[in-house]
Every structure is written in structure tokens, then in C-alpha cells.
Amino acid sequence: MPLPSFISMYQQLIAAPSISAIEDNLCMSNKNVIELLANWCETLGFTCEIIELEGGKGRFNLLAKRGEGDGGLMLAGHTDTVPFDDSRWNHNPFKLTELDNKLYGLGSIDMKGFFAFVLHAISELDEKQQTQPILILATADEETTMAGAQQICKHPNLKPARCIIGEPTDMTPVFMHKGHMSTAIRVVGRSGHSSDPERGLNAIEVMHKVITKLMFLKEQLKHKYSINHFEIPYPTLNLGNIHGGDNANRICGCCEMHIDMRPLPNYKH
Ligand SMILES: [Zn+2]
Known part of the structure; x- marks a missing residue:
């Protein structure tokens, strides 16, 4: 299966609802987003590990890796979004909508859209010139309990040399963050x-x-x-x-x- 175009990946990610909320009735599984990402990663030659979070509830992390050994670059993000208030949206939140050269959709910036950028960028790299591993990490439940990140911390074999987290920072690189x-x-x-x-x-x-x-x-x-x-x-x-x-x-x-x-x-x- 060829990798879909950048905009098609972006659209599919936004069209796959993955809301996290403390209230059980609003909360959704992120499985559809994880499956999309895993398929695309495999197309690009990555080996995928899908890890269900402890306690079930249909939440999954994805760790995809291309290349052998430790080190390398990890590109990390979360797959869930916050809930949305229907009355405050001018467009369907699950349909990526372009307006005045901007893309609107739930999670377009924070942060499912990041994965479309990452996968598209990797598709343009020459795999033969890659000397260190590239990892893609997609976690669950960042907007609520951080359960996905907490679980990936326990991973026995995850030692990238560098990590880029695709959270929105108004185009200013942020190289450190306070704890919480x-x-x-x-x-x-x-x-x-x-x-x-x-x-x-x-x-x-x-x-x-x-x-x-x-x-x-x-x-x-x-x-x-x-x-x-x-x-x-x-x-x-x-x-x-x-x-x-x-x-x-x-x-x-x-x-x-x-x-x-x-x-x-x-x-x-
Ligand atoms: Zn975020």
C-alpha cells in the first residue's frame, strides 16, 4: 500500500475521533488513530509495537522503529484530543477544513496533525542514508491521566539519543519544560x-x-x-x-x- 498524500493522512487522522475525558461518557478509544499510524509506519519500513494500556478501556500506545540499535531520533506525540464544545465550532471538528490558508479540525494542531508532517517528511528521506534509528511514538490519554506516557516510561528498550515532541509552541522551539x-x-x-x-x-x-x-x-x-x-x-x-x-x-x-x-x-x- 503506498503512503497516502500528506493532506489525505491529515484528513484521516482528524476524521478518526479520539477524545480523552475524565467523564466516562465522553471518553473514546484511540485505536482507530493507532491503526492508521501503524499501517502508514509499516509502509515506510517501520516495525510497529502496539501496546494496550494497563486497565484496558481500549487505549493504546504505538512505538514504531526503523533501523537497529539504541540512539537515534524519536518523534513523539499524543493521539488523543480534548472534548469539543459544538456551539463554538464553525466547522465539523472531524472534517479537516481549509480556510484562509489555515487548516481547522479537532487535533489539527494539538496534535494529531504532527504525525502527518512526520510521516510525510520521513517518506522523502532516503532510507539507505539513514545511519541511526528513527522512532515514532504515539501515546494515549495525554489530555487526562498521562497513562500512555507513564506506561511507555516502563518500556525496557527505549533509548533514543534525541526526541522531538510535536506539541504546538507558536513555531518557537522549546527545549525545556517545567514538570507538573x-x-x-x-x-x-x-x-x-x-x-x-x-x-x-x-x-x-x-x-x-x-x-x-x-x-x-x-x-x-x-x-x-x-x-x-x-x-x-x-x-x-x-x-x-x-x-x-x-x-x-x-x-x-x-x-x-x-x-x-x-x-x-x-x-x-
Ligand atoms: Zn497536546
């Missing part, structure tokens, strides 16, 4: 009547101590680390959500807080 950690801290105390504090353990009061420590850490991070390539040059820590207790006259038995942290590359604390 989102987590919850839950304090479980002991509830009781507010008139007798000694019989309980107030989770909000304990959380107050946790927050004090976190605020100290936040300031430390801000003053200790800096990389000027970032618009916000220091690591950030955000207290995003807190909930605890049920009534003014009860000792709070449980308090939960959600935090978000964006560390700098090579950050060790």
Missing part, C-alpha cells in the same frame, strides 16, 4: 463535639500546620531555584482546593487539600 505534579493531602483527625476539644483531633488545625510548612517550602523554592528561560523562572506551588469539616459545632474529622507543583528541570529538593 498534582496531588492531594488528606488529614484524618477525630471528630467530636466542639464543647470538649480534648476528646477529638481537629483536622483543620493539623492542616493549618501543613499549610504553614507548604508556604515555607513555596518561598524556599522561589528563592533557591531559578532558570531564566522560563517566563516564571522559579518552581511554583499552588494551594488549589481545600475542604474540611461539616459543622461549626463539630470538631473537624477530615480535611483535604489539593495542591499543584511545577518544578524546574533537574530539580532535587
